[in-house]
Amino acid sequence: MQTKLVSFIGALRKHDVRISTSETLDAMRVMALVGYSERDTVKMALASTLAKTKEEKALFDDCFELFYGGERLKINQTSQDNDKANNQENSDVDLQQQIADNPLVKAALDSPLVQMLMENDPAKLTAAMAKAASEVSMEKLRYFTQTGQYSRKLLEQLDTRQIDDSIEQLQGIQDSTADFVIDILQNRKQQLREIAKQQVEEHLLLTANAEGRQLQEDVLRSAKLSSLERKHFDQLQELVRKLAKKLASRHSQRMHVEKRGKLDVAKTLRKNVHLDGIMFETYWKKKRKDQPKVIALCDVSNSVAAYAKFLLLFLYSLSDVIPKVRSFCFSNRTGEVTDLFNKYEAAQAMEMSFKQWGQGSSDYGQSLVDFADICLEQIDNNTTVIILGDARNNHGDARLDVLQKVYNRAKTVIWLNPERRSQWNTGDSEMHRYQSASHFSTECQSLQQLERIVDKLLTLIR
Amino acid sequence: MTKTLSDTSPLMEDAETIRSGFDSLGYIASRDISTAVYLAYHLEKPILIEGPPGVGKTELAKTVSMYLNLPLVRLQCYEGLDEAKALYEWKYGKQLLYTQVLKEQLGDILKGAKGLSESVERLHEFGDIFYSEDFLEPRPLLKAMREENGSVLLIDEIDKADYEFESMLLEILSDYQISVPEIGTIKAVSKPMVFLTSNNTRDISDALKRRCLHLYIPFPNGDLENRIIDSRVPEASDKLRDQLVEFIQQLRGLDLKKSPAVSETIDWARALVLLHADSLNKEIVEQTLNVILKFEDDIQTAKSELATLLNSVKKNT
Numbered sequence: 020m021q022t023k024l025v026s027f028i029g030a031l032r033k034h035d036v037r038i039s040t041s042e043t044l045d046a047m048r049v050m051a052l053v054g055y056s057e058r059d060t061v062k063m064a065l066a067s068t069l070a071k072t073k074e075e076k077a078l079f080d081d082c083f084e085l086f087y088g089g090e091r092l093k094i095n096q097t098s099q100d101n102d103k104a105n106n107q108e109n110s111d112v113d114l115q116q117q118i119a120d121n122p123l124v125k126a127a128l129d130s131p132l133v134q135m136l137m138e139n140d141p142a143k144l145t146a147a148m149a150k151a152a153s154e155v156s157m158e159k160l161r162y163f164t165q166t167g168q169y170s171r172k173l174l175e176q177l178d179t180r181q182i183d184d185s186i187e188q189l190q191g192i193q194d195s196t197a198d199f200v201i202d203i204l205q206n207r208k209q210q211l212r213e214i215a216k217q218q219v220e221e222h223l224l225l226t227a228n229a230e231g232r233q234l235q236e237d238v239l240r241s242a243k244l245s246s247l248e249r250k251h252f253d254q255l256q257e258l259v260r261k262l263a264k265k266l267a268s269r270h271s272q273r274m275h276v277e278k279r280g281k282l283d284v285a286k287t288l289r290k291n292v293h294l295d296g297i298m299f300e301t302y303w304k305k306k307r308k309d310q311p312k313v314i315a316l317c318d319v320s321n322s323v324a325a326y327a328k329f330l331l332l333f334l335y336s337l338s339d340v341i342p343k344v345r346s347f348c349f350s351n352r353t354g355e356v357t358d359l360f361n362k363y364e365a366a367q368a369m370e371m372s373f374k375q376w377g378q379g380s381s382d383y384g385q386s387l388v389d390f391a392d393i394c395l396e397q398i399d400n401n402t403t404v405i406i407l408g409d410a411r412n413n414h415g416d417a418r419l420d421v422l423q424k425v426y427n428r429a430k431t432v433i434w435l436n437p438e439r440r441s442q443w444n445t446g447d448s449e450m451h452r453y454q455s456a457s458h459f460s461t462e463c464q465s466l467q468q469l470e471r472i473v474d475k476l477l478t479l480i481r
Numbered sequence: 482m483t484k485t486l487s488d489t490s491p492l493m494e495d496a497e498t499i500r501s502g503f504d505s506l507g508y509i510a511s512r513d514i515s516t517a518v519y520l521a522y523h524l525e526k527p528i529l530i531e532g533p534p535g536v537g538k539t540e541l542a543k544t545v546s547m548y549l550n551l552p553l554v555r556l557q558c559y560e561g562l563d564e565a566k567a568l569y570e571w572k573y574g575k576q577l578l579y580t581q582v583l584k585e586q587l588g589d590i591l592k593g594a595k596g597l598s599e600s601v602e603r604l605h606e607f608g609d610i611f612y613s614e615d616f617l618e619p620r621p622l623l624k625a626m627r628e629e630n631g632s633v634l635l636i637d638e639i640d641k642a643d644y645e646f647e648s649m650l651l652e653i654l655s656d657y658q659i660s661v662p663e664i665g666t667i668k669a670v671s672k673p674m675v676f677l678t679s680n681n682t683r684d685i686s687d688a689l690k691r692r693c694l695h696l697y698i699p700f701p702n703g704d705l706e707n708r709i710i711d712s713r714v715p716e717a718s719d720k721l722r723d724q725l726v727e728f729i730q731q732l733r734g735l736d737l738k739k740s741p742a743v744s745e746t747i748d749w750a751r752a753l754v755l756l757h758a759d760s761l762n763k764e765i766v767e768q769t770l771n772v773i774l775k776f777e778d779d780i781q782t783a784k785s786e787l788a789t790l791l792n793s794v795k796k797n798t
């Protein structure tokens with residue numbers, strides 16, 4: 020039973036439930052305490068030691084049903100109504116009687132699997148199926164196309180030939196009981212096949228799919244963002260949130276900086292009045308850290324819109340750590356879209372702002388001027404400005420002077436360019452000029468790079 | 482030596498015993514809850530309880546303390562909570578007073594000592610009198626550790642405390658001991674049962690979660706809620722109870738800023754009983770909506786849906 024528990028935990032881990040070794044040990048202690056007799060209790064007990072957030076609880080429920088899904092192995096009698104079931108039970112008893120009376124038929128049914136099928140005991144059948152599954156090395160199952168092969172293996176392991184043998188022998192006996200039993204056996208053999216197939220498919224869902232997803236996520240992370248298709252966006256959004264959460268938890272711990280070394284005399288005196296003014300408890304001056312301000316200025320013209328989407332998504336998923344994000348979009352004019360993001364879901368807000376500001380060809384000069392008009396005054400030495408764009412200005416005026424003004428006021432100016440570094444400064448790119456007025460500039464082609472940039476950003480501003 | 486709780490109480494024999502015991506104390510628990518309490522008791526592990534506000538997280542700890550007849554030590558967390566308020570503090574006043582009173586004694590002791598080094602040596606013979614347990618002011622956590630027969634320790638709304646405080650708790654939660662630099666480690670006389678509650682305003686660190694069992698208490702289903710109201714507000718008539726529970730269940734389906742929790746249902750039932758209502762109708766619901774909904778927006782949303790809600794309540798009860 021312990022190995023089964025460990026492989027269950029393995030399956031949970033593949034579904035992104037983070038379980039430590041100590042929690043595995045807890046789970047074992049819990050099982051030793053409550054025993055395996057009652058399914059619901061087992062489920063609740065394991066849930067309390069293994070799944071520790073609401074989301075994990077949901078995942079746990081799914082996995083548990085797939086893994087310990089013993090109920091469905093009951094052959095027959097599921098959809099029939101009570102009356103019929105009762106009848107059948109009666110006839111079952113009759114049948115047992117008839118078989119016992121007929122030594123020839125009894126001899127024909129004398130093999131373990133057939134016995135089990137005739138008894139129709141779901142617990143035994145589950146156990147047999149699980150044993151067979153562990154022997155056919157199910158963990159090597161990877162792809163959907165293998166299901167047929169594996170269910171056949173599973174049936175071989177169960178030794179279904181026994182059924183065929185019995186049927187053959189029974190056919191030799193000319194008797195109504197024998198005919199009846201043949202019917203039943205044929206029927207149950209078919210159902211056994213179905214169950215085996217189901218077992219294999221569920222195993223695939225449980226393990227192989229999770230691995231596949233992991234692989235896919237890795238691919239998505241390193242893929243070039245603009246080359247991704249629309250169908251991946253949902254998955255990517257989820258991935259971005261996951262990454263953002265990771266970053267948030269890594270960076271959220273450095274919020275309070277006490278400035279030890281300077282005594283807060285007034286407070287110390289006040290708090291020590293009851294001790295006769297002797298300064299026993301000391302209070303130190305604290306420096307309240309201002310919340311960092313982040314301003315994102317994104318080019319949303321066709322060529323780079325996809326990148327802007329993910330940058331914004333990333334920033335707004337980090338609202339726990341950086342609550343003050345203002346965002347601006349431009350192609351040839353600039354407009355603030357912060358309100359849209361406050362009002363609507365991120366995806367919808369993006370759609371709306373891209374529609375409003377993404378028409379037309381890039382004009383960095385004019386856009387920078389607009390941007391400075393709107394918020395140059397509010398940029399201070401606690402503000403980080405992130406500009407995302409390919410710096411392809413269609414040979415217009417670059418207006419570097421405006422960016423320099425921003426550069427002089429802000430704490431940091433970061434320029435993210437979705438193009439490869441080797442393509443910077445080619446053709447109509449003004450990158451080298453804008454670079455001179457940024458604290459640092461880097462390429463951001465994939466989610467992986469974006470993650471690294473945001474990580475760096477958080478270190479910088481907090 | 483550290484005593485364990487588990488070799489004593491027959492009250493904790495199995496989950497079902499606990500559940501019926503809670504029932505008799507007026508706390509209607511689901512099987513999830515009783516199983517978690519059972520496990521926590523026998524594994525000697527803290528429980529982290531999460532769930533929306535008002536579903537009885539704090540109440541659970543209180544009930545356990547009543548059920549086991551152990552003192553409840555409660556620590557309410559807030560931003561800025563630190564060791565001095567949660568663990569222990571030195572009794573500065575007492576220390577001061579004693580040094581003043583003992584001044585003369587000190588003179589006697591030091592009489593005849595030659596030079597500074599001999600005086601210091603003589604003082605050393607007395608050890609760290611002023612930093613001994615006599616001068617230690619126990620705060621909730623230390624108090625819970627020192628209870629002879631065990632206690633129930635409730636650390637309420639842990640999500641409001643700072644990360645630093647959370648890390649400080651780790652030693653207490655896994656080893657049931659506290660380190661005081663001047664004295665050494667103080668072990669629990671008898672391991673307390675620890676409950677932590679969280680409203681999920683932020684994520685609790687993995688390290689803390691790993692040391693706890695986890696219990697999520699959701700809003701109760703209709704059946705359970707009905708029994709809760711029956712036990713808490715027995716004056717309400719059967720018809721009223723069925724209707725108001727159904728209404729609340731429907732209300733939770735709406736898109737609200739804050740869904741009404743069990744505590745609100747109980748308040749509402751009490752209010753309706755006071756108003757001598759024996760069934761729900763439009764006027765009385767409109768008048769009392771502010772008992773269950775705490776935002777003006779929510780009240781407006783509910784009002785606009787009131788007719789449909791009441792209709793389906795009538796249909797279902």
